[in-house]
Amino acid sequence: MIFILFINILVFSLYEHIKQKNAQIAELKLQSQRDADSAEYYRTLSEQDEQQKILIHDIKKHLNAIADLNEHHETDKIAAYLTLVLGSPELQHSVRVCDNDLLNSLICRYQKICLMKKIAFHIDIRSKCIDFVSYDDLSILFGNLMDNAVESAEKMAVDPFIELSVFRRENTNMTIITLIDSCRVNPIDKDGNLVRTKKPNPQFHGFGVKSIANVVKRYDGEMTFYYDDPSKTFHMIMMLRNPDDYIYRH
Structure with a gap:
């Protein structure tokens, strides 16, 4: 009886130890996912910021092109050009949803x-x-x-x-x-x-x-x-x- 009791205590202790380790592993995986998501978020934020800076740099060129089209009364081309610029990924993609x-x-x-x-x-x-x-x-x-x-x-x-x-x-x-x-x-x-x-x-x-x-x-x-x-x-x-x-x- 003492031997069986000892075995039961040993099995229970082993079970509790394994359960605790599994909980620690799950928490580590969860933290890893948090870190991965945060890293992806800041990387995407950096990429979008860079692309938007490029777009802002090029905005003068866009305005000049639209002005040239306006001088020739090319309204259809102006509309198509604006649609193209406004539909660019730099303006469509947001990192804060x-x-x-x-x-x-x-x-x-x-x-x-x-x-x-x-x-x-x-x-x-x-x-x-x-x-x-x-x-x-x-x-x-x-x-x-x-x-x-x-x-x-x-x-x-x-x-x-x-x-x-x-x-x-x-x-x-x-x-x-x-x-x-x-x-x-x-x-x-x-x-x-x-x-x-x-x-x-x-x-x-x-x-x-x-x-x-x-x-x-x-x-x-x-x-x-x-x-x-x-x-x-x-x-x-x-x-x-x-x-x-x-x-x-x-």
């Missing part, structure tokens, strides 16, 4: 991916509406949402786009997240489940949506999705409740 620094870094990374893949990315994240969500949950939720949206949108041959909206419903403790993306075929099977995406690693198939659902559940939320065939768009809507907002709990 929301006031949550952690989410901002993550979304800016996907903004750059969409720019490279020629996917229009429209973002509307309202102030102070998502701050109650932890960093790891933000990474899991928006990382998986954006991975799936980019994979879906890039398959569209014409005018691919992604629309992300995050706002707090007035006079409630609920934050609403809506994501709409171009989608060539219906990703919902006959049972109402999402079909698996074509990720490089087959062992990760299906885990993205499950991870999203787990985060939504942690915040006492709800999730729904549907496909609109006429517009060829996939819609995902999530509602999260702020557990620290006691005013609207009942």
